[in-house]
Amino acid sequence: MAEKIKMVDLQGQYMRIRDEVDAGIREVIGSAAFINGPAVGQFRENLGRYLGGIHVIPCANGTDALFIALLSLGLKPGDEVIVPAFTYVSSAEVIGLLGLTPVMVDVSPSTFNVTAENIRKALSPATKAVIPVHLFGQSCDMEPIMELAREHGLHVIEDNAQSLGADYRFRDGHTEKTGTIGTIGCTSFFPSKNLGCYGDGGAVFCHDDALAERIAMIANHGQKVKYHHTVLGCNSRLDTIQAAVLNAKLPHLDSYSQARRSAAGYYTARLKEIDPEGRFFETPAEAEYSTHVYHQYTLKIQGGLRDSLKSHLADRGIPSMIYYPLPLQEQEAFKGIAVAAEELTVSRDCARSVLSLPMHTELTHQMQDMVISGIADFFTGR
Numbered sequence: 001m002a003e004k005i006k007m008v009d010l011q012g013q014y015m016r017i018r019d020e021v022d023a024g025i026r027e028v029i030g031s032a033a034f035i036n037g038p039a040v041g042q043f044r045e046n047l048g049r050y051l052g053g054i055h056v057i058p059c060a061n062g063t064d065a066l067f068i069a070l071l072s073l074g075l076k077p078g079d080e081v082i083v084p085a086f087t088y089v090s091s092a093e094v095i096g097l098l099g100l101t102p103v104m105v106d107v108s109p110s111t112f113n114v115t116a117e118n119i120r121k122a123l124s125p126a127t128k129a130v131i132p133v134h135l136f137g138q139s140c141d142m143e144p145i146m147e148l149a150r151e152h153g154l155h156v157i158e159d160n161a162q163s164l165g166a167d168y169r170f171r172d173g174h175t176e177k178t179g180t181i182g183t184i185g186c187t188s189f190f191p192s193k194n195l196g197c198y199g200d201g202g203a204v205f206c207h208d209d210a211l212a213e214r215i216a217m218i219a220n221h222g223q224k225v226k227y228h229h230t231v232l233g234c235n236s237r238l239d240t241i242q243a244a245v246l247n248a249k250l251p252h253l254d255s256y257s258q259a260r261r262s263a264a265g266y267y268t269a270r271l272k273e274i275d276p277e278g279r280f281f282e283t284p285a286e287a288e289y290s291t292h293v294y295h296q297y298t299l300k301i302q303g304g305l306r307d308s309l310k311s312h313l314a315d316r317g318i319p320s321m322i323y324y325p326l327p328l329q330e331q332e333a334f335k336g337i338a339v340a341a342e343e344l345t346v347s348r349d350c351a352r353s354v355l356s357l358p359m360h361t362e363l364t365h366q367m368q369d370m371v372i373s374g375i376a377d378f379f380t381g382r
């Protein structure tokens, strides 16, 4: 009997590191250090070191990380923040919640990521910040984005919820971790993210000492000294139990990325055998300036057949997901709040053609073969 194929396999991954995780959780419970226990401080250090030396401020989730990052920049109502239209809602939601104006821009049809070129087209005198989202596991092309930001005095908040562990390569050949390049980086430890905990979690990164202090203060009710509130903040903490889980998992992050890359390589090689000319679908494009850590393995299905392929696979017990079925400009919540600088046709087309295949650290070739043959008989058996 073949194993059931899952979109994400968190149990299988846990079984391999069970002793480390269980010991960490037991220690937190045994010491009753539930709030800001030692594991949180350790994780802050561990992740900062992994990222090449940067301040890390852990918080409650990835959406809070973005919210806190924006709050720390002291923007005023009416200020514009540029965000891609093809992304998870969080990146734009926090802009609207703060009374700022989300300005939606289109993405690259091959990488799904926002480009400096599209950002430039959306600039106005009110533009104060840009949120490049490193979607599906690879970096936006950050060097031109940073040059543009310097030229126009913009803050850059990297939404790195999907690409923790990826490396961005600058033109001179040196690399930096995604999330450490802009003014501020944000990530999420939602269970299915590449570094996921067993509940909610997130973090904010930045190099600047004063800004890091301000971010930490905002995440803690705007206080540095207990009961003395300097600015308005929020209550956003990484749970100590989750920090213990993350301390156990962080040393494995690079091997997890490797496992994802290798599964992606297998998908791509086999799928290209089925469709060498890309008549049925496009396999993911790897940008030359980024490693791809494959948070998602996402195909673009040609000819309007995405939904029927998805149900064909489902009939065979093969899960697949649509990330994301609606671009932000078509979301009701943003009507009257967001503005679009252009037509956003690429985002619309992506939303109608993307299909993400099962992707996790425990995939076997046997499982992938089943996915691939499901796709093959859909396209070639008709």
Ligand SMILES: *Cc1c(COP(=O)(O)O)cnc(C)c1O
Residues within 6 Å of the ligand: 061, 062, 063, 064, 087, 088, 090, 091, 133, 159, 161, 162, 187, 188, 189, 190, 200, 201, 202
């Ligand atoms: C998951 C995700 C977030 C939000 O993270 P949460 O921890 O779920 O709040 C933000 N941006 C992107 C691109 C994401 O994928």
